[in-house]
Amino acid sequence: LCVARFIKVKNHKTLIEAFEIYKKNNGKLNLLMIGSGPEEESIKKEINKSKFKKSIFIDSWKQINELPTYYKNSNAVILASFTDQWGLVINEAMSCGKPCLVSKSCGCYLDLIEDSKTGWGFDSNNPSELASLLHKVDSLNDQELKELENNIRYKISRYDLKNFALAIDKS
Numbered sequence: 001l002c003v004a005r006f007i008k009v010k011n012h013k014t015l016i017e018a019f020e021i022y023k024k025n026n027g028k029l030n031l032l033m034i035g036s037g038p039e040e041e042s043i044k045k046e047i048n049k050s051k052f053k054k055s056i057f058i059d060s061w062k063q064i065n066e067l068p069t070y071y072k073n074s075n076a077v078i079l080a081s082f083t084d085q086w087g088l089v090i091n092e093a094m095s096c097g098k099p100c101l102v103s104k105s106c107g108c109y110l111d112l113i114e115d116s117k118t119g120w121g122f123d124s125n126n127p128s129e130l131a132s133l134l135h136k137v138d139s140l141n142d143q144e145l146k147e148l149e150n151n152i153r154y155k156i157s158r159y160d161l162k163n164f165a166l167a168i169d170k171s
Helices: 012-024 040-049 067-072 088-095 107-112 127-138 142-157 161-170
Strands: 031-034 056-059 077-079 100-103 119-122
Touching: 012 031, 012 040, 012 127, 031 067, 040 056, 067 088, 077 088, 088 100, 088 107, 088 142, 100 107, 100 127, 119 127
Parallel strands: 031 056, 077 100, 100 119
Antiparallel strands: none
């Protein structure tokens, strides 16, 4: 699952390239991209050129209260941005216990992602690296998923509203 505005900086083209590499190597999962924006037509053209277009889906932008269902039904959440101040969708996905594949160019990567514990980081210019991580997610067993979920929920709990309020009070 990728939830992001359809703008160039969100790097959907590399995500689609990575997904194609993943599928060529017997990947079983589908890709759902939720969003809207000026790059939507360009993204749809990339999808239509793909040999795996029947495994790539686009859905229109969702309100915050609609997203937990999508997060919970996903295997992982991907943020492939070339640059991102933070990447709040990663907080949202982690609150639902989902592992995240996050570009190392995103602000949240350093604080939220611990490789193999809460998700994985990748170079936003390297579709092969992202494809490899998609295979990693695809191969997780139930025990590994449960351990990841526990790690994720612990990590994200440090970023909840109560801790935010405490940090403000201290400043």
